[in-house]
Amino acid sequence: MSGEEKKLTMIDLARVSKTFPPDVHALADVSLRIRRGEMIFLTGQSGAGKTTLLRMLCGIDCPDKGYIEIAGYDLSRISGGEMQKLRRRIGVAYQDFKLLPDKTVAQNIAYSMEVSYRSRPFIRSQTEKLLTELHLLDKQDALAGKLSRGEQQRVSIARAVANEPELILADEPTGNLDTETALLVTQLFRSYNEQGTTLLIATHDQAIYDFPGSKVIKIENGRLAIQKPPTLVKKAEGKE
Amino acid sequence: MNFLLAVFSQTWRSIAETWRTQLLSLITITLSVLIFTFFYLVYSNALQVGNRLDNDLRLIVYLDEQPDANLQQEYQHKIEKFDQVERIEFVGKLEAYDRFKGQLDDSQDVLKDIPKDFLPPSIEIYPRRNLESLSRIKGFSEYLETMPGVLKVQYGREWVERFYSFIQLLRVVVFLSGSLLILTTTFMIGHSIRLTVFSRKKELELLRLVGASNSYIRVPFFLEGALLGALGSTAGIAALYLLFRWIKTNFAGQAAQGMFSFSFFSTSSVCMIIVLSILLCAGGSFVSIRKILSV
Ligand SMILES: Nc1ncnc2c1ncn2[C@@H]1O[C@H](COP(=O)(O)OP(=O)(O)O)[C@@H](O)[C@H]1O
Ligand SMILES: [Mg+2]
Numbered sequence A: 001m002s003g004e005e006k007k008l009t010m011i012d013l014a015r016v017s018k019t020f021p022p023d024v025h026a027l028a029d030v031s032l033r034i035r036r037g038e039m040i041f042l043t044g045q046s047g048a049g050k051t052t053l054l055r056m057l058c059g060i061d062c063p064d065k066g067y068i069e070i071a072g073y074d075l076s077r078i079s080g081g082e083m084q085k086l087r088r089r090i091g092v093a094y095q096d097f098k099l100l101p102d103k104t105v106a107q108n109i110a111y112s113m114e115v116s117y118r119s120r121p122f123i124r125s126q127t128e129k130l131l132t133e134l135h136l137l138d139k140q141d142a143l144a145g146k147l148s149r150g151e152q153q154r155v156s157i158a159r160a161v162a163n164e165p166e167l168i169l170a171d172e173p174t175g176n177l178d179t180e181t182a183l184l185v186t187q188l189f190r191s192y193n194e195q196g197t198t199l200l201i202a203t204h205d206q207a208i209y210d211f212p213g214s215k216v217i218k219i220e221n222g223r224l225a226i227q228k229p230p231t232l233v234k235k236a237e238g239k240e
Numbered sequence B: 001m002n003f004l005l006a007v008f009s010q011t012w013r014s015i016a017e018t019w020r021t022q023l024l025s026l027i028t029i030t031l032s033v034l035i036f037t038f039f040y041l042v043y044s045n046a047l048q049v050g051n052r053l054d055n056d057l058r059l060i061v062y063l064d065e066q067p068d069a070n071l072q073q074e075y076q077h078k079i080e081k082f083d084q085v086e087r088i089e090f091v092g093k094l095e096a097y098d099r100f101k102g103q104l105d106d107s108q109d110v111l112k113d114i115p116k117d118f119l120p121p122s123i124e125i126y127p128r129r130n131l132e133s134l135s136r137i138k139g140f141s142e143y144l145e146t147m148p149g150v151l152k153v154q155y156g157r158e159w160v161e162r163f164y165s166f167i168q169l170l171r172v173v174v175f176l177s178g179s180l181l182i183l184t185t186t187f188m189i190g191h192s193i194r195l196t197v198f199s200r201k202k203e204l205e206l207l208r209l210v211g212a213s214n215s216y217i218r219v220p221f222f223l224e225g226a227l228l229g230a231l232g233s234t235a236g237i238a239a240l241y242l243l244f245r246w247i248k249t250n251f252a253g254q255a256a257q258g259m260f261s262f263s264f265f266s267t268s269s270v271c272m273i274i275v276l277s278i279l280l281c282a283g284g285s286f287v288s289i290r291k292i293l294s295v
Helices: A003-008 A050-057 A080-088 A105-114 A120-133 A149-162 A179-194 B002-051 B069-082 B093-111 B131-135 B137-145 B157-199 B201-209 B214-251 B267-293
Strands: A009-020 A024-035 A039-043 A065-070 A090-093 A167-171 A198-202 A215-220 A223-228 B059-063 B085-091 B122-127 B150-154
Touching (some): A009 A198, A024 A065, A024 A198, A024 A215, A024 A223, A039 A050, A050 A167, A050 A198, A080 A090, A090 A149, A105 A149, A149 A179, A179 A198, B002 B157, B002 B214, B069 B137, B085 B093, B122 B137, B201 B214, B214 B267
Parallel strands (some): A039 A198, A167 A198
Antiparallel strands (some): A009 A024, A215 A223, B059 B122
16 A cells, blocks of 8 residues: 555555454454545444444454554554554444443533543533534533433434544444434534544444445445445455 | 643542542541651650750769879770760869859859868760660769769769660651551552542543543542642641640640740641652552553
8 A cells, every 4th residue: 555545544454353252253354445534334234243343443352363554553553652642533432322321411522522631612612512413402411321322322422523533433323313313413424524534334224324425335244245336445455 | 731621620520529438548647647747746856855955964973183184084094995975074173163153143152251172073974975875874874983083973863864765765656657657648548549440430441442641540540649648647737736735735834844845846847747748648649550550
């Protein structure tokens, strides 16, 4: 891969495999490359390996085999300090939300910005803006544990995008939302994408990626199956 | 700037959440500081008393004859054979008379009819002022009595000896309570950090996930430790001061007041004790946080 192309690449996976005991091949030989500024939907049935893939991209899990590079960092060789800095540039909406139930909505959202030492006014205005867009402004001071699943999901999305990351990873971000609210979330993601943010959204909700020009990768039983359109997401040719 | 603000608010939040569990540590640290400073105060006052004992420390050897230069040399020789001394002074008959007269002040005329050489000559021996020499003072005086021409040996009584073994004992107690202070403090700091880590487990995990730096996670614990040290030592010294005032008002009128005044630590010693406690607690928390969180 040339230096120029490397600069344009946000995510680079080469023959990544992950097996869980006893014998679950959650990912098998996955190679793919996602360029900066793209919005990609990662689809596949439940149990296909979407969550496993996202967890490895944010460094919670390591692959058994293969090579992962994010924003030019080889995740198997990255130092602790670099990983911390990289994580501040990636916003993650986890499938299980990872909210702190006894903190307020605003406090939960603030975490992603506080670790980057954002100023108080920035944190406040950003929180209010996102909560307005996600129709949650009245819940700002409610405890996260008291919210409904759908509300919690939106809070976790707000936390993921609040620090204006370069890369957003979202795992089933509309799994608990009705169609109308799901549309709010998709609009939010698109507006970030228009500003140049790279997004990788794992979902099995066809409604949110079923629009002309959407870019979709499908995994089946841990293997890459279909890409649409095939030219946009290049399959990597093994380890380079 | 933003880093400091973020870390301070993080610290503040953590304290607001966990202060109840920290109370026990605070009380323990306060008590340890109180115990240590109490003995240290007694010790430093005892040393002060020791410094004022100058005159009692002197051995006075009364002689029957005024010694000439040769004899003086011989005495000096014999004295130094027993022990190194700080200083030896020969006091002649006339000198003794002058001193006595000086002490009498207004009533000097009682000496009018008394011959000027009625007082015996003497040797004043100032032993070296270390604990070893002072604890041998009794043996020293017995030795001096065996020298020829000695009428009598006088010294600050046995209590000087006892006093110095008391100081020696105090030294041990101060050392022990100081070690106790260090042990309990570092143990309690480790304990309270473990409690905080436990009660903020989920939060710390989240902080990792969103990419908090090591110092962002560590510094609040460090500050909490320092704050515990500051509060604990201040409270301990304040309690000691109250105790000190109480003792002074209740017992001062009696006994020792005229002889030595019991005094509190100077402001700089107080600051020193507080600063040392802060360093101790902050250092303790630094070590335990590395061990517990491995960050
Ligand atoms: N920690 C784990 N231990 C064992 N098996 C796991 C673990 N995580 C995931 N799996 C398995 O790996 C496969 C892929 O899971 P996952 O990535 O969560 O799928 P998806 O997110 O696409 O629904 C599933 O069969 C799941 O049971
Ligand atoms: Mg999943």
